[in-house]
Amino acid sequence: MSKRHILFLCTGNSCRSQMAEGWARHFHGDEIEAHSAGIETHGLNPNAAKVMREAGVDISSHTSKLASSLTEVPLELVVTVCGHADENCPAFLTSAKVVHVGFDDPPKLAKEAANEEAALDCYRRVRDEIRDFVRDQLASHL
Template structure:
C-alpha cells in the first residue's frame, strides 16, 4: 500500500511597506530565495514609488535578482488569500488597508535605506546603509519567517 503525500500548500505572505520600492521588495526577493518551496511571497505598498534601482543592485550583489518584480498597490492583492502580512515600516503598519487584517499580521520594522542614503556623507556610506538593511532583512527572512507562519 502506497501512502500518497498530501501536496503541500504554500503559505501566501505579503511584505507591506509605504512605497513598495525597497524594503518590501528585498523581503519578497529573500523569501523567494530561501523559502520558495513553502511560501508564495508578495510585496506591495500603501502607495507605489517604483522599483528602487539601488535595492535591485544591492540584492543582485548578494545573488538575488529582483529586477523582474514590480511596485504595486496593496489593493491589487485583495483577491489573494493571504496567510501572513508583515509590515516592514511604521507607516505601513499604521495605515495597513483593512482587507489585510483578515490575515495574521506582524510588524517588523527596518530602517529606510533611501532616507539613510540621503544623510550619508559619501556614496560608500550610502551603499553600506543599503547593504546593512538588506542583510538585516535577509537574516530575518531566513531565520525567523518560518516561525511566524500560521
C-alpha cells in the same frame, strides 16, 4: 501541498518590501509564495536591486504594486516592514495574521552618506537585516 501566501507591506513598495520578497523567494520558495506591495507605489528602487544582486538575489524584474491589487490572494501572513505601513495597514489585509517588523529606510539613511559607496552601505545593512529576519524568523510567524 499548496504554498502559503505571505505579503511584505511597506509604504511605497520600492525597497524594504521588495528586498523581503526577494529573500523569501530565495530561502523559502518551495513552501511560500511571497508577495510585496505598498500603501502607495514608488517604483523599484535601483539601489535596492543593486545590493540584492550583489547578494545573489535578482529582484530587477519586480514591480511596485498597491496592496489593493492583492485582494484575491489568500494571504496567511502580512509582515509590515515600516511604521507607516503598520499604522495604515488596509483593513482587508487584517483577515490575515499581521506582524510588524520594522526596518530602517535605506533611502533616508543614504541621504546623510558622504559618498555613493557609503550610501550603498546603508542599503546593504538593511538588506542583511531583512535577510536575517526572513531566513531565521519568518517561519515562526506562520
